[in-house]
Amino acid sequence: MLAFAWEAGVFVSTDAMAATGLTRSTAIDALDELIDIGLLRELPNARAVGEYRKGRPSRRFELRADAAVVIGMDAGRSHLTTTVADLRGEAIASETLELDTTHDSADERRAAVLAAVDSALRAAGRDRESVLAVCVGVPAPVDSRGESPDHRDGFWQRMNPALRRMLEEWVPIVRLENDASLAAVAEGAVGAAIGCRDYVVLLAGDRFGAGVVIDGRLVRGAHGGAGEMVALDNVVGVESAEGMGLRLTGWARDAAAAGEIPAGHPLADVPPSQITGRVVLELARAGDTWAGSIVERAGALLARISAVFGSVYDPSRVIVAGAVAESLDQVAEVARALLPGEVDLAVPELVLSSLGAGSVAAGAVCAAVESARAGVLHLGASGPRLLGEAV
Template sequence: MATTGLTRSTTIDALDELIDIGLLRELPNARAVGEYRKGRPSRRFELRADAAVVVGMDAGQSHITTTIADLRGVPIASETRELSALDDSADARRAAVLASVDSALRSAGRGRESVLAICIGVPAPVDSEGNSPHHREGFWQRMNPDLRPMFEDWVPIVRLENDASLAAIAEGSVGAAIGCSDYVVLLAGDRFGAGVVVDGRLLRGAHGGAGEMFALDKVLGVGSAKGMGLRLTSWVRDAAAAGEIPAGHPLDSLPKEQLTGRAVLELARSGDAWSRGIVERAGALLARVTAIFGSVYDPSRVIVAGAVAENLNQIADVARAALPDEVDLAVPELVLSSLGARSVAVGAVCAAVDSARTGVLHLRVVTPKFLRSAV
């Protein structure tokens, strides 16, 4: 009553309606559990978190991670499957996405009828209707081959989002952006992608492209949207091919497949001067990319996310030192995410729960099958 401003009778009517559709259960009243003081004993209720499930999916180019969670967002089951690079057709992707959901539901001991909401993150721009714009090479269409209509026949609430946008939702819900209303989350693995939150609202743009990074192709000192993980590996392999790695250096005799960004960062941590030069170069680049977002969106925080983030402490330190010379506005705080490779999958679950909360009472069927069967 205090939170909603409703009278007791109206509040009880609303709670009774939520009980009728299976979202709440009533507990023994305050007198029955020894919390009664005086006057009318309080009625007590709790969310029926097991009344339905939500599905959160990170549908990347090379993998699909699917999580089944209850209505509080607590995971029940999670599975990851690798995708074949030999067949990335639209039909193959739709089949893989659907099979991943069904498999995860079986692991959770639930059926399709128990799903209230699903949120799928894809490496493509996604507008508010779940559609991706045309890509000149067809990549975005392959990553989001009409996934929303495929689920709308049996999932009441379906949501599609760009993967970086879901990483931003994850950071705002359980990560480094809790309590922050203006921030950018930068996915920095193979390619840079950004999820942008301004004034507490996730930005999409007319075609879902608010966080797309093709503009980096035009930025001096950056040159492309190639991500930090891929860029570090490219730099060290290019140096090896050009004979620029000093003779006798630990990297000098390694086969190409072992010349990775991770190897360079490990050597830099141990004090290796040549590897430190790669770190300085990467830090300058990260500072410039951060400065672009600082100038365009004026965030108070920029969070570097993805599996690569856990190894970027040295690079982030260099970037933080360089940022004051790159930004005219107040310098945004540069933070590394602690969610690792899970950020998109975590964000998908958070978004699915949020969509379930806002949409469940607006469904056409007042007493949905998936809730009534659980009452």
Template sequence: MTEVSADLGTGRASVGAVLDFAWTAAEFTATEVMAGTALTRSTAIDAVDTLVSAGILRELPNARMAGTYRSGRPARRFELVPDLGVVVGIDAGDTHLAVTVADPLRTTLVQHRTEVDPEETPEERRAIIIDRLRDALAEAGRTRDDLLAICVGVAAPVNRDGISPPHPDRFWERTNPGLAAALRDWAPAVEIKNDALLAAVAEGTQGAAIGCRDYVALLAGERFGGGVVVDGHLLHGAHGGVGEGVVFDHIIGVGSAFGLAPALHHQLLAAVDAGEVDVNSAVGRLADAERIDPRRVLALAASGDPDALLIAGQLGETVARVVGVLGSMYDPERVIICGAVAESIEPVLVAARAALPSQLHLPAPQVLASSLGADVVSLGAVASARRAARERAVPLLAERRLAARA
């Protein structure tokens, strides 16, 4: 429920109810507000008029002026003001940075994605994030004054204050370089969240988990990390560490929190060394690369290449062990493999599904590939920023505007 101060005059509950209704409605009348909120007519009209006075809702031309009036008194029609401000979602990954500027409802205005150096210092990383934020706002023709909410996804556990715990190799300090403090004054609502948690938000709002109350969104490209939803609730933990991938360092057959891209490279090298894959084959020639794009191998597997299918099958056994752990810990209905690697991962999932039943005693969850691609964290960040704008920033904006008119 939107939090609205009593300063809004007609009562926080009624104004909040109307504001919630307005976010999901396009055009609406007072009668529709009554049906959607259970408010009386007079209370609904008072709350609507308060929000119109605050510049949060606007009254549209009535049916007579719009040319659709037939008979009787035309109803007053309203909508949320479309230009209240903007929200920003940021995917601050280990090797990439994506910044999205969007309106509070449904339209993306600007989206930038760039590669970043994983060896940057925390200070360098923080400066780059802020510079890219400024650049994206400028391209959208907006300023800091237009910001309602910012949500940043980072490859680290994050507590409820936006702070990550110390990491033995300072990895978490570099991926979340004091962003809560650095961005605090940029918008009325600023959130720093774990990237896998935001992937779970995206899958639940627009991906493979719509309507599902128990699922894990597994970011599996460079590192394993899970966003966990149980009984319809995102799990967080005292330090934001639910779903943290370090557990896989201790799982036989997985052995590392590093994700499918490093695992595929390791398995390919091992298969070449063992003579299972010809070094001169299409797949074998990739083994000498410093870095392998797993999608190249998986595309070959999808086309039936026997060497690629061998690697995909071995990788599927790794995925089955990972999903088996998640299945035993959280009992999800679905585990959704997310990130850029999901676009071509089906040959791996075929093998994983076959191996999975032996990995746990509970019924095996469905293992699905996300359809949201490399943008999954960005989509979750924007969705979370929009929710923060709806619940916190816009009510604050209404209070300030009404106070200025008083």
């Protein structure tokens, strides 16, 4: 009954009976129990709002989306984007905090996460006691317990310094995920993978990362490393997990430093440190031949990486996501032309995400709502304060 109500908007008891297959008495009992818990509100009946003319008027209900809040956080290395949303995932407040990456010890990271959560709650006019669920995305593998494995230089532990255990001290439902996995959640819920059961989302900014959904399920692996990209170190023509944004910038700067940019070119007299991949893409879009050669190189790289995922996971779709995705239309065009020569299986559809830099944060909110819906009825007395206050 709760699953139906969460999706239904305003509904009447007969709608609930038809959707759940419950008898009238059982359906009414379930609805009344959800009202007592504080998850549903009863509205004026159909006759009172002019929607019913004969016989016994139907009772009308809706989910109390304001009964509690959920929090979704994109906890990147250099930023924390925190969104407070209602139970349907509608944002109430969102804030981004830039971090000093030279101060990323475990204690500093935990303190920053808590400060960002509290600040976003204040902006939303809520407090910790109103929070039902939190989902945090981090740039590290995360297993089903919310833990990250050891990394050779400790980076994964610094990005996820037992965040789940810290948040569970006061949040009833806590979920930790890899950031690319949350981008995949977002694409499946509100993006380019709606209705698709087998897809890979490739975060392509500073470093490549992947979120994998197969048979409609998010794939993590034993240690959360199903989408970890260190394997690209061993792929001919790729050789590292450095992302598309950094690659484009690096290739252009290397060419400038080596004197390979043609005389008279718009970038010929620009200091290498001032050349960016975004500028190269803009020049290529304007028809610049030299910039076009950089785009060809980037397209070949994207085709090779897409082929790796096409061969390993057999997805029907590969979605390139992140802030850089919106600028990669020409790169994707080149990659699409090359992909058939890179894979033996059916060629996956290669598409660009429209969610931009907010894909991880959007996925975190979607995942928090999903976890809240799955777990709220199991909380009992440990649920947030507002669930017991029917209004």
